[in-house]
Amino acid sequence: MVENFSEWFHDILEQANITDSRYPIKGMAIWMPYGFKIRKYMLERIKELLDKDHEEVLFPLLVPESELAKEGEHVKGFEEEVYWVTKGGKNDLNEKLALRPTSETAIYPMYALWIRSHIDLPIKYYQVVNTFRYETKHTRPLIRVREITTFKEAHTAHATKGESDEQIQDFIEIYKEFLDSFGIPYMISKRPSWDTFPGADYTMAFDTIMPDGKTLQIGTIHNLGQTFAKTFDITFEDKDGEHKYIYQTCAGLSDRVVASIIGIHGDEKGLRLPPLVSPNQVTIIPILFKKGKEEVMAKCLEIKEDLENAGLRVNIDDRDIRPGKKFFDWELKGTPLKLEIGPRDLENNITIAMRRDEGEKIELTLDDNLVDNVKDLLDKSYENLKKSAWDFQKEHVKFTEDINEIAELIEAGNVVAFNWCGDDECGKEIEEKTGYDILGIHEDAEEGAKCILSGDDAKYLALIAKTY
């Protein structure tokens, strides 16, 4: 984990060719080629998981003001941060159009048209789109932006409340599997009522701890109940001929997943990418002298082909610069495994492998087992990144029964777990007293536990943190 996270994060994005923030609108950045590839492999993974049971669609970006305004609580939650299109060419539009801050009000009027009968249910759609927030807070690339370029939002419709609750569990499992793919640790909690998604019955959230101790919300799942169904009049005819409102859920992930992959696994030398999202999983570095140059390059190409045939992404860095600079570059870019081959290695029929995550050099024989050995090192690299990250999280969640200790623990870089009665007023007072945000209810309290503030019987173990 890096010191001075904020500065490190800012620098690494530019140095590793992830994003460029010099675009002339604050909070909107460019995905550069290397970063774009990380984003692409991340997207392929979530699509792979969602496609098992959901269908991808694509809705328009713009939402008419009249639709956005229909659900009172929802619009209140977003109206301060909506970008509005008011002109087309030189004409004023008859109706203002919102750049979607999220797509409930774009999608649900169509659900009202599509859903007629119980046989139309469930609907499980998702889309990957850009969404917009007129952020007034300080922006930060991938973390707090005005254009979220990679919003993965799923929207489901069900006949019963039970099915909608099951869907919430399904999303939780999908998000776990998704984040596990990159070794990103998470804490799941039910957000307090005052931090529930505008219009939702309840919100489940995934948070992760960044190296500076602040938590980053990286995924949210909302049970919308029948709020939007009533607003947009989305009904179906049940088996018994009765017309009923549907139950809905929605769930979202953003660019922050990439921020967490970069931030949590990175070290002072640069990125340490989990193999699944690394643009190159293996980088081959030929050590070239005049003598034996062709033989070394031929062997590099042969190894590349073998590894690629096994489904790996491989590059050869044959730039005419010294090997030390190449090592430096690929450490910065976080390629999980480097293979170094010089003329003497070729004579000895070996290559020197170096994992990015722990840096030890080991010799691999250039035989039929090479592909398996390389895959094995990649697996170990992933497992090690994942374990280190989870260990860090475990070390940084501290339990206390003393409300006066909370601020101190958080300032030392921790998330704090505490017993809570679950009462709204009490919760808000805890936030006020400590100056931090309750993430939510993590699990049930132990038998006999007392609330950290009210002293009443505690229902829950809750989490409080300094949040992004």
Add this chain to the structure above:
Amino acid sequence: MVENFSEWFHDILEQANITDSRYPIKGMAIWMPYGFKIRKYMLERIKELLDKDHEEVLFPLLVPESELAKEGEHVKGFEEEVYWVTKGGKNDLNEKLALRPTSETAIYPMYALWIRSHIDLPIKYYQVVNTFRYETKHTRPLIRVREITTFKEAHTAHATKGESDEQIQDFIEIYKEFLDSFGIPYMISKRPSWDTFPGADYTMAFDTIMPDGKTLQIGTIHNLGQTFAKTFDITFEDKDGEHKYIYQTCAGLSDRVVASIIGIHGDEKGLRLPPLVSPNQVTIIPILFKKGKEEVMAKCLEIKEDLENAGLRVNIDDRDIRPGKKFFDWELKGTPLKLEIGPRDLENNITIAMRRDEGEKIELTLDDNLVDNVKDLLDKSYENLKKSAWDFQKEHVKFTEDINEIAELIEAGNVVAFNWCGDDECGKEIEEKTGYDILGIHEDAEEGAKCILSGDDAKYLALIAKTY
């Protein structure tokens, strides 16, 4: 080819679950699950072709007014149709922000930052994004829309004019290969000066003839010369230490590629999809009776697995409805090959295959050759679609030397080729006299040919048509 194309096209989009145009903003539609998959496979193909030599990036949607306005001719070409964001929350923005109509003015200020030396060149970037046009003409899904959801735009930068001209040829080859993948015929022409992209030196365009005889522009490639380089001050230090302006090209494809796949190959029964973009390449229809039901389903699953292992996309339609309805549905959805299996077929160890493109039934033996036989039928299906489409185009390009014949030929559903001197004034007069649009210069004129209007020596064979 269908009669009454306009009505057919409107209906098929809804019936085949391609797009839904009932979204509450005119000219903005929803990609439905089946249509989204066609779009996805189309995108995979262009990315496969571009990724060989270009890198994918992603720029912000919004462009500050000051950047958009910098290149005078460019902004003049777009100002009537730009959507403007003027408000963030309840505040008026300090500067209006345009929804990109195209991304030159978003990308090139960054090129000015990124390009320093000749070693930074060439740059070959592309992105796939949504772009916006405030269309005042009648909108039509996938053809004339206000949100182009799938704009594939490439932007390259070069040290010399020669390299930029070569890049134009590269794009032409890529677009040919791309459109060939779906059997879409095309006519390539150099647009006349008055139809050149605003700010470009010259524009090369791909047009295809839709069943109603109107041409659809499906791809454009622009040599931008040094216009934008001078506007945005994009210079590099050459080997000789001199500072020079770069040369640029850009190229774009839109949702119209999907419109042409649907429109050109479709028939009265529905879609006829080329295998490469068909969500299902093979649809297996089990003919189920009480007796032998399990055996038939088991065989269907076995065939599905074999075909999938060979890389094909296969579905089994085991809905509890009569087979006739299933045939009807999959003909509508254009699945290239259907396999029908009933208990008697199983006894005879055969399946009845039916290609969507020509409808003949043939028996395939259920043996080790099945996968190869299926692939062979898919290839034939694609080749047949492609040949029919090219034949249609060849039949519908008519040459004339009589200007008075042009209107009649076009009204009969043709594109007209004619000899032209190449003079701008003359060209505009031809358009005025006939009431149609010159697509551009298709090739050089034959020796001794005379211009259809001026009677001067003709330089070019040009095309004129009724355009979308």
